[in-house]
Amino acid sequence: MKSRNGKAGPLSLTRRKLVLGGSLVGGALIIGYTAMNFGSVAAGALSIGAEQPAASPFGPFIRIDADGWVTVVNAFQEMGQGVHAGIAAIVAEELDADWGKIRVVAAPANTAVYKNGAMGMQVTAGSSAIAGAWHRLRTAGAAAREMFVQAAAQKWGVQAGTITVRNGMVIDTASKLQESFGSLLTLAAKQQAPAAPLLKSPDKFELVGSRRIGRKDGVSKVTGGPIYTQDVQLPGMLVAMVAHPPRFGAKMRDFDAAAARSIKGVVDVFAVPSGVAVVAQDTWSARKGRDALSVSWDEEAVEKRSSVELRQLFQQIGELKTNDSGRSYFSKGDPAKAFNEAEFQASYDFPYLAHAPMEPMNCVAQVDGRQVKLTVASQLQTIDQINTALAAITLPGSVQIETLPTGGSFGRRGLFSSDYIVECVRIARHVGGGKPVKLVWTREDDTISGFYRPMAHHRLWINRDADGLPAAWRHHTIAQSLLPIGPNSTEVEGIETSSYVTGCSVADCRVFTPTVGVPVGFWRSVGNSHTAMVLEHTIDQLAHMGGVDPAEYRRAIYRKAGDERRLAALELVCERAGWGHSMQDGWARGLAVHEAFGTVVAQVAEVAILDGRPRVRRVVCAVDCGIAVVPDQIAAQMEGGICFGLSAALCGKITLGDGGTPAQNNFDTYEVLRHPDAPVVETHIVPSRRDPSGVGEPGVPPIAPAVANALLVLTGEPTTSLPFVS
Template identity: 35%
Template structure:
């Protein structure tokens, strides 16, 4: 078996430096107490945990809450190890130290085939690559919420930090009471001894400070009381009561408001403008020309006493936007270029095994298919916004962001100050989906604030600006070719895809100091194609990376979101062509992938696969692994009055150890609705560099009446936790498309789906 892959490498000034650095142990993520924010009455025990005077626990929170329940899940890990009620864990924003960086997300970027890289018996080269990238990630300390990686990344560091803090507190009590630490029990944050002595954590916090016991291990699985149990999310009460602070909720004394109006052409610059009419409107104070920050688009911002006045002022500005240059982005031309690339370029080989060319030469027949997916917008419920204040050579920003360090770097760049002079206040996010991994809107807000003479200003995009100036999921094409042998079995599978690579474009605009001049192969382009679990003996998967000029970014589940539609639709096509049941066909090919087979079988059983359907309905099935989790879905579909109707979606998931089962179910439901909107309606068209869809009437979402019933079934597991926020997105479109084929006999090869 031959698999081609690439490994990220770290290069120092000399070979000796690299060898010396590589021999050093991985940087500890426990951190020192000085990293915690100093607050009156609280005692920091390490870089993650403080103990309040009343015995409550304060957790440094480095991840953003955007509805995925991460603030609750991570608090549960701490509450479990410290034996305190979940309600007694309070959160404060973590600082910028490297211990808070997301190591798991970077390690997951390595493009290894999952059947090679799972479990304890992975090859030495994979272990080495993961170890090296983990070390690099610890040094870089990139704090990002994305890739469904938060719990996976902090599973061990947080439990270790909490377990160490608990041991320090127990040790302090033992010293004060002059009893063995082993005789002290803890319940609900209260330490007790058989002699009758007791104290809550707050009473021993000062005595425990400076103590870091060695040889600490987190609780054994059989001792868990909270992990694995459903728990109410800690962010819900404030949201229900209207007390939660999202970016647009920020209010500061003397605050001004700004609305943007950007060049209609993606990537265009600001233009000469007549501001007289705008400045004559009530409340409008000034108009600021905006540069194109963070790979975005230039334009203007109008500052006023409230958002409505600012928006009216922005529309009143007279601007002569220049005509789009020849060759401006156009989706029809881009898709023609992708097709040409598929036919003329070999691309980068992500995976190869067996002898596919030989199998093709001896085949009795071949099946070819071309699949396509369009550009998509993120369409977060809360449009882009940022509140900024530039005063006394310091910058404060209040921002819903997935990348606080990159937001800080952008603010410092625009204001011309050092990063240490910028304070980032991360609010709740009204949807992220990858859009808030960008910092273009942060640059705009700081530029406007610099013109406001020390007053804080809240910059908010309209829905139209948000929709027409996104960083879009790329449009991709994929060509499939399979060979059928004399026995009627599939003897080879060849896949070549084409489309823009996201990661190098994102790195160049969000972290140019980390981005090199040469594009490395980007796993996100081929994920969901090169890493299929099916046991075809002969395979070849490659990708042709293109540069369309359209700003592209990470969209919920990234490359998996369209590649799963391509691959699982074609797998279904192979089953039908070889006259096999789609479930049985997949299971036969999964004999060496029992985890996948178990998830697939569970979904099929719970959905009643193979049983008679009501008249006019059919089922479709799909299986996909992404972000460490395996998800299978069965969709029950009909066509009513010429419209596709999805009645029921049954999900099965193996996501490793589950922290909060309720959150898993919530994310499966969220993913299904988000993916269904894209599958049925999602499409961004660009003509002359201008996006044609500008609001929900032209870019619809699934409504409540259109939403299906979603059932979630979790496979018990003792593996390390894996992702939950994104893995249920990819299999939805192919499950629905496969059901439509069963219902109509028409194979859907392009998104969005249509009758």
């Protein structure tokens, strides 16, 4: 697209759905993509002279202002994973921008422009942000750079070939003329944005892969900056809390609001589909009002089964003792005879897990007729927009979302139901008039709200070949489906791509998805959070059966399968962990290697049993995530992922007591990893020239089996259920 004197020129649409363009908007150069016919859209929007990237005509990805500052528009949710630093690095690298003059802002909700390529929605999930942004943002950055080079060549009357860009300065190496991005802005905006700009060769990267770049949000996070949904304060804002049913599936039958209404500060009390809302002047009044409510619940449709009962049911399903024959997702050879006498059999049980991010769920909504404004840490803008529109009886296009960073999510804010957002929208609609309403959930609300990592049961039958390697693998996985309809593969991810299974001559892998009235959802690393434990702990038991070192056993399988990436990660982690070297009495090493979301992670944990519980003092981690974009943030995600996985493995569980009531509702009962149990993590990155893959989730899955494998050495006993400490 070409823009002259602030007016949009004609655009030749290429076959790519998104078309790169650049133009001058409100005094800034905007580089972005449009999903529509750019000319007409841009002409109207340009005349507005939008100052904000959010209001510019075509989904901007980069904005460069006259002062030389580069603003990168982040389509992804910053939930602590440091994605903003990664996308800033990608843009700065190709643009040759000054790292000190780059900032990142959140993109508005606009699926057409900001959809996550792999998923077709505006969503931050599946450790896909950097992988998804990689090509698009490199291209946008390189295109902007080329426009500055062309502008300088024109202005100085020199050949573009002698012009280079460094730290936001455009320099002619022959004449030594130089100017900043800022001073070349107007002329750059008049240049044709190249459709296929030349990208740097990875060996020329200076910022990507550098240890000197890092997060840009550090200052606000160490000074208590008001950056979260919980911190939003708007004039006239009301605070809402909702009395939710104590068990899953209950509905409000009746309530008495008299006592609640008498609490100072309480403004209104009314029914919403999810319970009874109390709207008040401030959080404490809302809380007191809610405590004063008297609600009776219709418990007809309640899920009354306890965790113990569900576990028994899952075990029966796994043994094919019910009429559920499951769904085969991977099979090979003739399973009829292969498992008559399975020499290795095992079963594993996993509990429900809450996400428990430090910031409990919350949302700010304003509903004025058919217009809705959400100020919220949305992780799944496309779906949140649709669900909000349904709740407010409007169109998704009338729902504006200002995405804020979140105090953790781990999948909780990325739900197809948008549960807490819809609840807030319904309350704000009742209040009406565009008045801002902040819905605040207490920790208890958050913990018992469900959308847990599903409880899971695995049942395995395995036979080995003459070399002792797995030859026949039957695997039943029982877990609720994460999708509203039918079975899905997320609960068995990692199994059919494992060379332990694919290398067998016979395989029979089935998934069973019983219906249980407990809402389940995506939880950091999803199915891998249990399949890695099953695969990696099983493989150590098979190695021990044959008297083979577990690292050597894996090597044999990976070599046979030609799995070079797992081999490389294995070798690196063994070397750095001192695998095979003797350890102090009472300590043992455990190893695990798992691929999730395209990233291979190998971990060696050093474990002892102290005071009757596992103590993990050190974890060495090797990660192959393709080209390392921000190495320090990769290390941070491995450290964090290991703590998150270890927390669940050591003590994480939501159990349903008799009658189906969750037995844990706050950090006194829902135990999580604390400082004294946190290991020292050493991260080593496997050198790679592959395009980047994600790091937010893949650090989580290997730690549980790494610890279980060390415990196997220490005690001789396999682990058959998590958490370790019950």
